[in-house]
Amino acid sequence: xxxxxxxxxxxxxxxxxxxxxxxxxxxxxxxxxxxxxxxxxxxxxxxxxxxxxxxxxxxxxxxxxxxxxxxxxxxxxxxxxxxxxxxxxxxxxxxxxxxxxxxxxxxxxxxxxxxxxxxxxxxxxxxxxxxxxxxxxxxxxxxxxxxxxxxxxxxxxxxxxxxxxxxxxxxxxxxxxxxxxxxxxxxxxxxxxxxxxxxxxxxxxxxxxxxx
Amino acid sequence: xxxxxxxxxxxxxxxxxxxxxxxxxxxxxxxxxxxxxxxxxxxxxxxxxxxxxxxxxxxxxxxxxxxxxxxxxxxxxxxxxxxxxxxxxxxxxxxxxxxxxxxxxxxxxxxxxxxxxxxxxxxxxxxxxxxxxxxxxxxxxxxxxxxxxxxxxxxxxxxxxxxxxxxxxxxxxxxxxxxxxxxxxxxxxxxxxxxxxxxxxxxxxxxxxxxxxxxxxxxxxxxxxxxxxxxxxxxxxxxxxxxxxxxxxxxxxxxxxxxxxxxxxxxxxxxxxxxxxxxxxxxxxxxxxxxxxxxxxxxxxxxxxxxxxxxxxxxxxxxxxxxxxxxxxxxxxxxxxxxxxxxxxxxxxxxxxxxxxxxxxxxxxxxxxxxxxxxxxxxxxxxxxxxxxxxxxxxxxxxxxxxxxxxxxxxxxxxxxxxxxxxxxxxxxxxxxxxxxxxxxxxxxxxxxxxxxxx
Ligand SMILES: Nc1nc2c(ncn2[C@@H]2O[C@H](COP(=O)(O)OP(=O)(O)O)[C@@H](O)[C@H]2O)c(=O)[nH]1
Ligand SMILES: [Mg+2]
Numbered sequence: 001x002x003x004x005x006x007x008x009x010x011x012x013x014x015x016x017x018x019x020x021x022x023x024x025x026x027x028x029x030x031x032x033x034x035x036x037x038x039x040x041x042x043x044x045x046x047x048x049x050x051x052x053x054x055x056x057x058x059x060x061x062x063x064x065x066x067x068x069x070x071x072x073x074x075x076x077x078x079x080x081x082x083x084x085x086x087x088x089x090x091x092x093x094x095x096x097x098x099x100x101x102x103x104x105x106x107x108x109x110x111x112x113x114x115x116x117x118x119x120x121x122x123x124x125x126x127x128x129x130x131x132x133x134x135x136x137x138x139x140x141x142x143x144x145x146x147x148x149x150x151x152x153x154x155x156x157x158x159x160x161x162x163x164x165x166x167x168x169x170x171x172x173x174x175x176x177x178x179x180x181x182x183x184x185x186x187x188x189x190x191x192x193x194x195x196x197x198x199x200x201x202x203x204x205x206x207x208x209x210x211x212x
Numbered sequence: 213x214x215x216x217x218x219x220x221x222x223x224x225x226x227x228x229x230x231x232x233x234x235x236x237x238x239x240x241x242x243x244x245x246x247x248x249x250x251x252x253x254x255x256x257x258x259x260x261x262x263x264x265x266x267x268x269x270x271x272x273x274x275x276x277x278x279x280x281x282x283x284x285x286x287x288x289x290x291x292x293x294x295x296x297x298x299x300x301x302x303x304x305x306x307x308x309x310x311x312x313x314x315x316x317x318x319x320x321x322x323x324x325x326x327x328x329x330x331x332x333x334x335x336x337x338x339x340x341x342x343x344x345x346x347x348x349x350x351x352x353x354x355x356x357x358x359x360x361x362x363x364x365x366x367x368x369x370x371x372x373x374x375x376x377x378x379x380x381x382x383x384x385x386x387x388x389x390x391x392x393x394x395x396x397x398x399x400x401x402x403x404x405x406x407x408x409x410x411x412x413x414x415x416x417x418x419x420x421x422x423x424x425x426x427x428x429x430x431x432x433x434x435x436x437x438x439x440x441x442x443x444x445x446x447x448x449x450x451x452x453x454x455x456x457x458x459x460x461x462x463x464x465x466x467x468x469x470x471x472x473x474x475x476x477x478x479x480x481x482x483x484x485x486x487x488x489x490x491x492x493x494x495x496x497x498x499x500x501x502x503x504x505x506x507x508x509x510x511x512x513x514x515x516x517x518x519x520x521x522x523x524x525x526x527x528x529x530x531x532x533x534x535x536x537x538x539x540x541x542x543x544x545x546x547x548x549x550x551x552x553x554x555x556x557x558x559x560x561x562x563x564x565x566x567x568x569x570x571x572x573x574x575x576x577x578x579x580x581x582x583x584x585x586x587x588x589x590x591x592x593x594x595x596x597x598x599x600x601x602x603x604x605x606x607x608x609x610x611x612x613x614x615x616x617x618x619x620x621x622x623x624x625x626x627x628x629x630x631x632x633x634x635x636x637x638x639x640x641x642x643x644x645x646x647x648x649x650x651x652x653x654x655x656x657x658x659x660x661x662x663x664x665x666x667x
Contacts, residue, residue, distance in 0.1 A: 039412045040386050040404075043395040058395060067383065069261035074390045 003047060003056040005178070006186035007167055008078055009160070010108075012100055013085035014093040015064030018119040021150035022085065023061045026160050031151045038063040040071055048161055050168050054188070057164060069103075076107035080176070080185050081163040085117045086134075088147065089126040094118075094133065101141060109183055111175055113166040115144045117159055122149040240385065241378075241410060248381035259387075262380060269372075269422050272429045276365060279432055283358055290351045294344055301337040308333030332465055336458040343454060346447035353443050361435060365428045372421035379414040386411050 011019040020035045020042065027044040044059040060079070062072040076082075082104055086093040097116070104114060118134040131147055138145030144162060148155040170176050171185065178185045251258060263270075308330040315326030386407045394400050 039408050039415065040390065041393075045395075060395075066265040067262045070259050071383065071387045071390050074387065075393070 002054060003188040004053040005168075005171070005188060006056040006058055007080045007164055008185075009057055009059040009081045009083065009163065010075055010079040011059065011061045011083045011085060012072070012104060013064055013083075013117075014087070014090075014096050014100075017064065017085045017087040017090070017093050018150045019064065019083075019085050020061050022083070022117070022119060022148065022156060022159070023059055025150045025153050025156045026059070029153065031153070037065070040068060041075055046160075048164055050161070050164055053168075055164055055168070056188075057160060059160075073103065073107045076104060076112075078183070079108055079112055080167045080183060081113045081115065082108065083115050083117050083159060083163065084143070085119050086129065087120050088118045088129045088131075088134075089120050089123050091128040094129045094137075097137060111170060111183065113144070113163055113170065114141075115146065115159055115163045115166075116141075118145070118147040119150060121147040121154060122152045237406065237410075241381070244385040244388075245378050245381035248377050248384055252377065258380070259383070262383060266376070266422075269426060272426045273369065275433060276369060276425075276429045279429075279436060280362055280366075283354055283362065283436070287351060287354055287358075290347055290354075294347045294351070297340060297343055297347075301340045304333050304337035304340070308335075308337060328465060328468075332458075332461045335461055339454045339457050343447070343450055346443065346450050350443045350447060353439055357436060357439055361432055365425070365432050368421065368424050368428055372418070372425045375414065375418040375421045379411070379418040382407065382411040382414045 011023060013019055015037070020038055021031060023042070023044045024030060024032055024035070027046050038061060040063055042061045044061060046057050046059075048055050048057060060075050062068070062075055084097065084100055084104065086097055088094075101114070104112070116134060116138045118129060118131065134147065135145050137143075144166065146155050146159050146162070148159050150156060167176070167185070171178055176183050176185055178187055250256075311326045311330030311333065313330075315323040315328075315330055317323065318326065389400075389404055389407050392400070393404055
């Protein structure tokens with residue numbers, strides 16, 4: 001249970017794009033063809049190691065159905081990273097990205113790292129959204145982009161871990177104030193900065209420095 | 213945070229919760245449901261996303277309410293229509309009987325014409341009543357549809373609305389608890405799972421009922437279409453049958469009426485107009501007939517027929533005082549009389565003038581005709597009946613005369629014609645006084661009208 005940092009992630013996107021499956025693949029390394037509809041939010045957690053540091057990812061898998069929209073908005077608060085997922089076999093889920101992005105930007109902190117994910121890459125024959133389109137969208141909005149498959153596990157690890165790396169880098173750069181839990185980063189119980197009363201960018205850098 | 217609590221503390225906490233969880237849970241469910249009900253009742257703005265996610269359902273509900281509403285309206289209309297048919301038949305029958313009784317008192321040819329027309333009218337009035345059967349059936353079917361299908365759907369809609377309130381209440385609850393949620397805090401998670409379970413169950417029930425409602429409304433619409441097309445086919449058949457029969461009878465009278473035309477040229481005007489009236493009342497007229505009539509129609513003819521129509525309307529108006537019948541008639545005659553309100557007015561104006569002259573100037577003739585127990589328009593002027601009703605009656609007199617002549621070929625035609633011509637000449641002397649056709653304004657109006665028709 002010991003970790004240097006805890007990052008809060010949130011997975012968003014239309015219903016049925018495979019958010020819950022991505023989470024399950026990442027946490028349990030398995031694929032469940034029929035997944036229960038997510039009610040409100042589900043949680044997952046996994047430890048990863050970056051730069052020799054144990055980092056706990058606390059993942060909030062939100063419900064994509066419209067009736068939960070107002071509820072899921074409150075989950076953005078305090079997220080350090082977001083996985084914005086669409087389904088490459090459903091053009092409409094790609095078209096809704098702008099709305100999701102607006103929602104995310106409006107309800108989260110501005111430093112939140114957003115990873116755009118085109119899921120179900122195993123269904124190449126049914127592809128409706130070209131990879132280039134995803135890339136273009138990501139470039140345009142300053143996101144990191146990746147195509148994944150929750151079924152074959154392709155790029156799933158990478159998607160979660162690369163996001164964590166970005167966040168970690170931001171901590172190193174001092175962009176994130178790790179002492180402010182609203183940023184979605186908690187310092188592990190036995191981390192030296194836990195007792196530090198300093199609440200500033202310096203603190204973040206200090207924490208980062210301590211890690212190295 | 214949970215680290216600060218010992219295990220015992222946790223268990224104690226859980227123990228407390230499981231002890232009164234059912235009571236607390238019940239209370240909380242009630243609380244959020246009531247809150248949602250209040251939001252709904254007070255018309256407070258609801259969560260736009262929640263509302264939007266029910267858009268398809270709400271559209272279906274619109275359809276349902278429309279079906280409900282229009283079925284009620286249809287029932288009312290059928291009821292009214294059916295009653296009007298009754299009234300119309302009564303009136304027609306009375307007119308027919310009146311013609312027959314008066315015609316029987318008159319041994320002349322005019323009397324026979326009256327009798328024949330009277331019979332035709334009685335026949336038509338009886339035939340028309342046959343329309344009531346399919347209409348009654350339509351009424352009953354829709355009534356049954358309302359009691360069974362609509363009320364069944366309505367029950368489902370009600371259950372769905374109950375369920376929707378519960379679901380939305382649960383969503384409110386979940387939103388509330390989501391404000392501060394920490395998956396690493398046991399107590400919060402426990403609460404959250406409870407709410408999540410509530411949302412899940414209410415959602416499942418709501419989604420099912422939502423689906424039920426949508427399916428039922430679709431089915432309701434389809435079955436109503438089916439019902440209407442089925443029952444209305446019977447109605448249409450009956451209607452066509454009625455018009456067919458009646459038009460056949462009227463055409464026969466018209467045919468025999470024509471022969472009279474050659475013998476007494478002066479009758480022509482009234483004949484044609486009667487013919488026209490009949491056609492109009494029947495609503496059914498072959499293209500050929502229309503062409504023919506348009507061909508030899510004089511402005512005067514037009515005017516007389518308009519007068520008839522006006523009269524009919526007035527009678528009906530007096531009867532039930534409902535303006536709708538006028539509108540209905542106008543609708544039936546729609547294509548023919550684009551502008552007949554004006555014409556009727558003009559006609560009334562014209563006729564109003566001659567009416568007074570008829571009452572005074574034509575008194576001598578009136579007296580004479582009364583002695584012969586010959587029916588005259590002017591006799592009715594004093595009666596409570598509207599004056600215009602006399603025009604069709606007197607006109608149909610002539611029509612019946614000719615039909616009678618044909619029906620009794622054994623009688624010497626010459627004698628018959630002589631008698632009629634003598635009778636009718638007196639009749640027409642009077643009619644000349646009454647003649648609105650001499651009104652130049654009215655003629656101009658009729659010409660205009662004629663142009664409108666042919667245009
Ligand atoms: N072929 C394929 N199917 C997937 C993939 N990810 C999810 N699915 C399927 O998509 C459906 C919806 O997945 P789910 O995770 O519940 O979507 P969510 O609503 O975004 O959480 C499920 O039937 C999954 O089996 C994928 O990568 N490939
Ligand atoms: Mg899900």
